Amino acid sequence: MSFQYTILILLIPLACFLINGLVGMKFKPLLSGILGTAGLGIIWLLSLFTAYTYFFQVGQVNGEFQKIVVINAEWLRFTDKLHIDMGILLDPISVMMLVVITTVSFMVHLYSIGYMHGERGFQRFYAFLALFTFSMLGLVVATNIFQMYVFWELVGVSSFLLIGFYYDRPSAVAASKKAFIVTRFADLGFLIGILVLSYFTGTFDFIALTGSDQSIFASGAAASFMGLSALTWAALLIFMGGAGKSAMFPLHIWLPDAMEGPTPVSALIHAATMVVAGVFLVARMFPVFFFQAPAALELVAYVGGFTSLFAAIIACTQFDIKRVLAFSTLSQIGYMMLALGVSGYGGHEGLGYMAALFHLFTHAMFKALLFLGAGSVIHAVHSNVMQEMGGLRKYLPVTHLTFLIACLTIAGVPFLSGFFSKDEILVAAWQSNKFLFAVEFLVAGITAFYMFRLYFNIFWGKEKTYAHPPHESPLTMTIPLVLLALGSIFAGYLPFSELISSDYKPFETTLHLSVAIPSVLIGLAGIGLAMLFYRRESTLPDRIAASLGSFYKVVLNKFYIDELYLFVTRKIIFNYISRPIAWFDRHIVDGTMNGIGWVTETSSQKIKGLQSGRISQYGFVFAIAAVGLALVFIYFIN
Amino acid sequence: MIEGIPMQHLLIVSLFMFFAGVCGFIIRKNMITILMSVELILNAVNINLLVFNKYLFPEQLQGHFFALFVMGIAAAEAAVAIALIINIYRRLNSINVEEVTEMKY
Numbered sequence: 188m189s190f191q192y193t194i195l196i197l198l199i200p201l202a203c204f205l206i207n208g209l210v211g212m213k214f215k216p217l218l219s220g221i222l223g224t225a226g227l228g229i230i231w232l233l234s235l236f237t238a239y240t241y242f243f244q245v246g247q248v249n250g251e252f253q254k255i256v257v258i259n260a261e262w263l264r265f266t267d268k269l270h271i272d273m274g275i276l277l278d279p280i281s282v283m284m285l286v287v288i289t290t291v292s293f294m295v296h297l298y299s300i301g302y303m304h305g306e307r308g309f310q311r312f313y314a315f316l317a318l319f320t321f322s323m324l325g326l327v328v329a330t331n332i333f334q335m336y337v338f339w340e341l342v343g344v345s346s347f348l349l350i351g352f353y354y355d356r357p358s359a360v361a362a363s364k365k366a367f368i369v370t371r372f373a374d375l376g377f378l379i380g381i382l383v384l385s386y387f388t389g390t391f392d393f394i395a396l397t398g399s400d401q402s403i404f405a406s407g408a409a410a411s412f413m414g415l416s417a418l419t420w421a422a423l424l425i426f427m428g429g430a431g432k433s434a435m436f437p438l439h440i441w442l443p444d445a446m447e448g449p450t451p452v453s454a455l456i457h458a459a460t461m462v463v464a465g466v467f468l469v470a471r472m473f474p475v476f477f478f479q480a481p482a483a484l485e486l487v488a489y490v491g492g493f494t495s496l497f498a499a500i501i502a503c504t505q506f507d508i509k510r511v512l513a514f515s516t517l518s519q520i521g522y523m524m525l526a527l528g529v530s531g532y533g534g535h536e537g538l539g540y541m542a543a544l545f546h547l548f549t550h551a552m553f554k555a556l557l558f559l560g561a562g563s564v565i566h567a568v569h570s571n572v573m574q575e576m577g578g579l580r581k582y583l584p585v586t587h588l589t590f591l592i593a594c595l596t597i598a599g600v601p602f603l604s605g606f607f608s609k610d611e612i613l614v615a616a617w618q619s620n621k622f623l624f625a626v627e628f629l630v631a632g633i634t635a636f637y638m639f640r641l642y643f644n645i646f647w648g649k650e651k652t653y654a655h656p657p658h659e660s661p662l663t664m665t666i667p668l669v670l671l672a673l674g675s676i677f678a679g680y681l682p683f684s685e686l687i688s689s690d691y692k693p694f695e696t697t698l699h700l701s702v703a704i705p706s707v708l709i710g711l712a713g714i715g716l717a718m719l720f721y722r723r724e725s726t727l728p729d730r731i732a733a734s735l736g737s738f739y740k741v742v743l744n745k746f747y748i749d750e751l752y753l754f755v756t757r758k759i760i761f762n763y764i765s766r767p768i769a770w771f772d773r774h775i776v777d778g779t780m781n782g783i784g785w786v787t788e789t790s791s792q793k794i795k796g797l798q799s800g801r802i803s804q805y806g807f808v809f810a811i812a813a814v815g816l817a818l819v820f821i822y823f824i825n
Numbered sequence: 826m827i828e829g830i831p832m833q834h835l836l837i838v839s840l841f842m843f844f845a846g847v848c849g850f851i852i853r854k855n856m857i858t859i860l861m862s863v864e865l866i867l868n869a870v871n872i873n874l875l876v877f878n879k880y881l882f883p884e885q886l887q888g889h890f891f892a893l894f895v896m897g898i899a900a901a902e903a904a905v906a907i908a909l910i911i912n913i914y915r916r917l918n919s920i921n922v923e924e925v926t927e928m929k930y
Contacts, residue, residue: 800929802859802922807851 190257196230196285197324203227203317209211217300223313225295228290234289241282242686253288254278254394259330274330276393279687280470280544284327286513287551290674292320292458298559299451301455301663302566312352312449319345320413323460327467331391332381335468339377339432342351342464346456349446369441373431380424387417396516397474402641404479415482422480425472426465426487431612433465433520436494440749442517453509458516458558459551460575466523466547473689488528488663489688492623495521497746499633503640504732505744509570511641512554515597518630519550528610530689533600537689538618538696540579544580545683549604553596556671560590563664564645569658573641578650582657585665587646594642596675598635598712601654604679606646606707607698613706614699631672631706643721650807664789666696832880835872843869856920860903862927867899 203226240458246252259274296316303309323339329335344367346516351363385391387410388403395403410417427434434442445457456462469487470477476484498517505511523543530539563586568576580587596605616624659665685693718729732739741747842865847861871892878888914920 247927795930798930800926801852802925805851806847811849 189242190255190275191279192233193257193277196233196237196289197321197328198277200317200324202486203312204321206376207310207317209316209360211314214744215462216309219310219399220296220303220315223317224293224300227293228315229421230320231289231293231325235287238282238286241277243280246277246691248283250692251492251684252279252693254691256394262334264555267644269391271333271387271391271755273334275328276330279326279399279691279772280467283469283544283548283687285324285547286461288320288323288327291455291551291555291671292323294555294559294671295451295455298562298664298667299449302451302562302663303449304661307692308352308451312349315345315348316455318453319349319461321455323330323464327704329393330392332384332396332472333391335471336374336381339464340374342376342461342755343367343432344372346445346461349456349661350445352449352452352813353447356447357448362441362447365647366441366445369438370431372427372604376424376431377428380421380426380428380505383417383424384486387421393471396472399480404475407708408479415478418475419480421477422472422483424487426469426476426483426490429465429468430490431465432468433462433524434517435490435521436497436529436749437525439498439517440752441493443510443513443745445455446513448729450509450558450565453513454555454558454562457513458554461552462516462520463547464521466520466527466543469524469527470540470544473527473530474532475690477530485529486528488525488620491521491524491526491528491639492626493521494518495525495630496633497521497625497638499630500742501745502637503633504739507574508564508573508576508641508645509558509571510618511637512557513634515557515634515638516554517548518634519554519597521628522609522612522627523547523550524621526615529616532692533690534688534692535696537694538611538684539615540689541696542608542615544687545611546608547802548681548683549596549608549675549678552671552674553593553605556589556593556668556675557597559588559668559671560593561663563660564590564670566644566660566664568653569618569655573644575651577644577648578644579657580646583646583659585659585668588716589644589668590642592672593675593754597638598714599631599715601703602679603709604677605677607684607705610697610698610706611702613702617699617702628709632709632713635710636717639717640721641713643717647722652686739816828898829833832876835876839869839872841875842866842872854921854923856913856922856925859922860910863906864899867895871895 202586203223207214207219207223214222240246241255255277257275257277259272262271262273264270274387278739296313299316303312319342322338322345326335326338326342327336347363347367350366351359381391384396387406390403396801404418408416408418410475412420415423427438431438440754442457442462446453448457476487483503497517498514498521502511502514502518505514523546526539526543527545528539530543532540563583564576564579567579567583567586568577577706592603596603599606599609613624613627613631616627684696688694744750827899846862846865846867846869849865853859853862872893874888875896878885882888910920913925917924919925
């Protein structure tokens, strides 16, 4: 079975981008939307077909999933050993990501036909969506780390373009710049990490880096810098790139602001696909982390654990529904990072690895559903703020039901997909680190609480007076909601551990009741608490907030991390680094250049009188000079 | 025909002609006169070419041919120069070289 056709999965979105981007403005908006959606529909089917053939027909040889390099063309050659290729690598995680990306992207394309209806720049929106899909797919099928880096940056650019889609709003422009600069800063670390790693190993190739031959790492493990081996540094820097893209603390500040983009974009990029690129990166490099840089892997676990707790606490206090979801995304990605960080290698030891990717898969479904549901609510009431909502369940029955399913899923209610994946993560944490387990256990409760705070505030509570009576969204919006809801319910029944594992060999997992029952109970407790607080209009939440006093205020302001960044950049970096550099540039660099210009101009002003336009004067000077030269040649130069 | 005349005498004539031309070029105001001075300079050079050819290498003819070339060039140059002078006269109503200083800085 040949997988040559998978190149189409990359080329079709690229073609959609080029067509919509170059000649889209000549089309009717709807045509452009249908073109993009049809393209995505085709690659969705292709991806599902690829996944089916890979997982169930040809992928497995002798009980081990194969890494199939479909295409690998040389792109840039530096030396014989060091060259950058572009190609397609199929292995369980890249095939799984193909399915995740195309599914969510297809749903978002379909949904946007309704959501973005009548917006200015509709074709531009579809062009950017296709560009994003192309880059994200290129990222996951990368055969080598440099190809991944190239697409990684493309993903960053398309995220920047889509966050700043409403470029006439200053807040959207600021948010897009913030997202771009923060992730770029992190990518600098990623690039240095790649270069350090490839300097010591002499290869960019994933198969070589993650293969069984560990000898290529010998020189890197031997070299040390500031007490850590060069490979640990490389892994830490690569994780820095991943942390920037996945918005891990302390590089998380761009994600909540990124909600300025259109809601389908938040669903696609800032919930389901791009922000999990960091998780994917660590998973892709997992053998390097595990065998060569265990210290870096431990950091991954703690950063993930801390971010999940930190973001969950903030999510409880926010009022913008998209921001609540953004912090919830942070928290869930923290879960995945933690699961990777605590994972071992091989068989049941590698439970965390499988759990992280399992959660990635289910999270993509239910978080995209939550965002699209939120978009549907925003579409109906024209507001992002939950105080202006309430009692919407009567007006938006489909949205209400699907949103409820998503909330139940993320809260870990049994037999929905989130329950299974979260259970695996908690088990993995329990097996290796009791402290992190306790954190995650707590976060499970908080997650349930804030999700149902959101749910009750939107759909229950006191009915507000709306300027226009809210109405259910059109079919193009509700169909994706229903499909994603089905995905959220049933994704958990996939035999994930038999498909994806750290050493590519299937293994068996069972439900761990000793972990599952308490986690379900704490989830239900969170739901109960939220119901008590928010189901009916009550002053209880306000009183509790008041009794918490300054702590509540700190959390409401997101622990003042943004302010801290502003302080560091404006007060310290701008004043003590940028200003002197700017001064040097203006006065020394520019001064030298201006000085040269000034000298030339002034001297030419002084001597231009020589060119008088009088021929006799020229002739005189010429004759005297000729005589003078003749004398010089006769008497001084033989 | 010119036997008995030493070479120096001919060269002195040529020298006078040359410096008369240079002085005329620098001192005169009338453009036509300046053009005539240029012709003097060129002809002084021609005399030199012929004299050296005749006295130093009598069996060769390069000097003669070179003098012919110089005369041809001088004729062409005179035609161009007179055309320029006529145009300057039409434009400025003068052929005084002092007044033609358009091409200064």
